[in-house]
Amino acid sequence: MRYVLRRAGFFLLTLWAAVTLNFFLPRLMPGNPAVAMMAKFHGKINGQALTALETLFGVNTKESLPAQYVDYLHDLVTGNWGTSLTFFPSPVSEVIRTGIFWTLGLVGVTTILAFILGTWVGAIAAWRRGSLIDSIAPPLLVITSAIPYFWVGMMFILIFGLKLQWLPWSGGSSITDTPALTLSYIGDVLQHAILPSLALLITTIGGWTLTMRNNMVTTLAEDYVRMARAKGLKSSRIMIDYAARNAVLPNLTGFAMSLGFVVGGAILIEYVFNYPGVGYMLLQAVQNEDYPLMQALFLLITIAVLVAILLADIATAIFDPRTRSAR
Amino acid sequence: MNSVLRTLKSNPITRSGKATAGAIILLVFIILALFPGLFARKSPTAEIYTRNLPASAQHLFGTTGLGQDVFAQAVYGTRDVLEIALGAGLASTLIAALIGVTAAYLGGWIENVLNLFTDIVLVIPLFPLLIVISAYMHNSSNGVMIAVLTFTGWSYTARQLRSQALSLKNRDFLAAAKVRGERAWYVIVVEILPTMSSLLVAAFLTNGLYDVLFASSLQFIGLGDPNSTAWGTMLYWAENNEALQAGYYLQAIVPGAAIALLGAAFALLNYAFDEIGNPALRRVPVTRRRVSFRIASRRLSRA
Numbered sequence: 001m002r003y004v005l006r007r008a009g010f011f012l013l014t015l016w017a018a019v020t021l022n023f024f025l026p027r028l029m030p031g032n033p034a035v036a037m038m039a040k041f042h043g044k045i046n047g048q049a050l051t052a053l054e055t056l057f058g059v060n061t062k063e064s065l066p067a068q069y070v071d072y073l074h075d076l077v078t079g080n081w082g083t084s085l086t087f088f089p090s091p092v093s094e095v096i097r098t099g100i101f102w103t104l105g106l107v108g109v110t111t112i113l114a115f116i117l118g119t120w121v122g123a124i125a126a127w128r129r130g131s132l133i134d135s136i137a138p139p140l141l142v143i144t145s146a147i148p149y150f151w152v153g154m155m156f157i158l159i160f161g162l163k164l165q166w167l168p169w170s171g172g173s174s175i176t177d178t179p180a181l182t183l184s185y186i187g188d189v190l191q192h193a194i195l196p197s198l199a200l201l202i203t204t205i206g207g208w209t210l211t212m213r214n215n216m217v218t219t220l221a222e223d224y225v226r227m228a229r230a231k232g233l234k235s236s237r238i239m240i241d242y243a244a245r246n247a248v249l250p251n252l253t254g255f256a257m258s259l260g261f262v263v264g265g266a267i268l269i270e271y272v273f274n275y276p277g278v279g280y281m282l283l284q285a286v287q288n289e290d291y292p293l294m295q296a297l298f299l300l301i302t303i304a305v306l307v308a309i310l311l312a313d314i315a316t317a318i319f320d321p322r323t324r325s326a327r
Numbered sequence: 328m329n330s331v332l333r334t335l336k337s338n339p340i341t342r343s344g345k346a347t348a349g350a351i352i353l354l355v356f357i358i359l360a361l362f363p364g365l366f367a368r369k370s371p372t373a374e375i376y377t378r379n380l381p382a383s384a385q386h387l388f389g390t391t392g393l394g395q396d397v398f399a400q401a402v403y404g405t406r407d408v409l410e411i412a413l414g415a416g417l418a419s420t421l422i423a424a425l426i427g428v429t430a431a432y433l434g435g436w437i438e439n440v441l442n443l444f445t446d447i448v449l450v451i452p453l454f455p456l457l458i459v460i461s462a463y464m465h466n467s468s469n470g471v472m473i474a475v476l477t478f479t480g481w482s483y484t485a486r487q488l489r490s491q492a493l494s495l496k497n498r499d500f501l502a503a504a505k506v507r508g509e510r511a512w513y514v515i516v517v518e519i520l521p522t523m524s525s526l527l528v529a530a531f532l533t534n535g536l537y538d539v540l541f542a543s544s545l546q547f548i549g550l551g552d553p554n555s556t557a558w559g560t561m562l563y564w565a566e567n568n569e570a571l572q573a574g575y576y577l578q579a580i581v582p583g584a585a586i587a588l589l590g591a592a593f594a595l596l597n598y599a600f601d602e603i604g605n606p607a608l609r610r611v612p613v614t615r616r617r618v619s620f621r622i623a624s625r626r627l628s629r630a
Contacts, residue, residue, distance in 0.1 A: 146590030
């Protein structure tokens with residue numbers, strides 16, 4: 001219990017740090033960059049919405065810095081995150097809601113797939129030390145994980161989208177399709193997801209494979225594995241229940257963290273494929289100097305990561321008794 | 328000559344094929360970055376050629392949408408990329424070493440504060456933060472990019488080095504230094520850090536790889552210096568020019584392949600360093616384990 005409380009305290013502290021960073025960044029930059037942005041809002045909105053934006057970025061206010069900070073925190077807590085310039089006049093919170101589903105679908109599913117596949121390949125590579133898969137897979141995956149993933153996406157667009165014309169490569173679904181729960185629409189969405197998902201899979205799978213292989217090599221040298229061998233257990237059982245099961249433990253925390261990074265992790269894949277998710281939105285906000293949307297997205301991504309870490313911590317406390325007894 | 332060959336053979340870096348490949352690629356890029364004029368005669372920035380030319384003897388990789396030579400850009404761009412990779416990689420490893428080792432060595436409340444700080448920086452999502460900072464900065468030059476990458480990228484290494492330093496804490500040579508009355512900074516810099524040199528090199532390689540990828544990504548979305556010929560910036564202009572859709576493939580393929588190659592060099596070196604540091608991970612021939620089993624059982628039966 002004490003462990004979980006400690007982690008919850010850390011969660012709040014980090015959240016506060018991220019919020020504070022968001023508050024100070026535009027104010028610290030040479031010549032508050034939000035001033036130029038505010039000029040674009042002039043004449044478009046007035047009254048309360050304008051004041052709210054001025055509080056967010058510290059433009060035109062006569063308040064002292066601490067007073068601005070208190071106002072800023074108050075606005076965040078009450079869900080008043082400003083108005084988006086790009087999707088004017090929608091409030092930021094509404095804009096984000098439309099993007100998050102696309103991101104969760106594409107990047108979430110791909111992350112889970114990459115973890116399962118990568119762990120599996122890593123376990124087999126360690127189990128068959130020196131075999132073909134062990135001598136080819138790890139170095140190959142080291143190299144694929146060093147390739148910028150957005151460039152892999154661009155090459156996929158070039159080969160499978162433009163040259164072979166096998167698959168669509170722009171957007172989340174066809175423009176002509178109306179969103180509905182019909183088979184044709186779902187099929188269309190899936191088709192649009194294949195290329196970005198594959199590009200992401202190829203560049204992320206290597207990390208899981210390598211860490212799993214290295215963990216597994218260490219576990220295979222443990223006495224309990226030798227004991228299992230001596231008992232004459234089936235080798236598939238030794239590999240899965242004895243070695244892999246223990247080797248995957250350190251990776252579970254990493255997996256939970258990467259689930260948190262889903263929201264912000266594939267920003268450039270969404271950009272390259274014009275995929276209507278949160279990451280694409282963040283870049284649109286950056287390009288249009290839409291700072292309210294940008295700040296809100298950054299906070300959202302941070303919160304997603306923090307929640308995932310907190311959940312992973314709680315899960316570890318439940319599954320691994322050692323964390324509970326320590327401290 | 329023979330002795331040189333012998334040392335090459337016994338040197339773990341040259342013995343591993345992966346490390347050799349990585350080192351050679353990196354060396355080629357370093358030479359390109361130091362003497363770009365030797366390899367590319369044309370100017371990388373002059374907009375004087377016919378636009379969007381395909382590859383030819385005149386223009387090895389064709390020309391850009393602004394009429395610049397792609398080959399010259401790629402060669403001259405090496406310097407930008409290496410500057411950022413080496414600069415930010417070194418700086419963040421150094422900061423990480425100082426913070427991590429100081430925390431471990433001093434202990435007490437200083438350790439708690441430094442650990443908390445490290446953990447907070449560690450979990451704030453890196454790439455979105457980089458995007459937000461660069462968006463406020465507007466077109467970061469190489470120097471600004473190195474600063475931003477360093478400021479955000481040290482935390483993971485700091486944690487790693489801290490746990491390594493913790494394991495050294497009760498060794499005799501540190502006790503000896505303490506008895507001699509050395510100051511804390513002297514012990515940290517002269518006594519502890521040199522013992523971690525292989526770990527520091529591995530950390531530097533990882534950081535360098537990530538710095539290449541992050542810097543190129545930021546440049547690709549237009550947050551770098553648009554007038555430089557860094558590879559990420561080349562990709563930015565290719566995307567702006569709709570190079571893929573229009574069929575000017577080389578504009579997009581060349582810089583991306585260059586990033587991938589440099590990234591692979593860092594990754595291969597790092598992989599080899601893992602194997603050097605942890606002999607258990609090295610390649611073993613399939614048969615060896617069985618043979619040793621057999622030998623062991625034969626010994627047992629004889630006994």
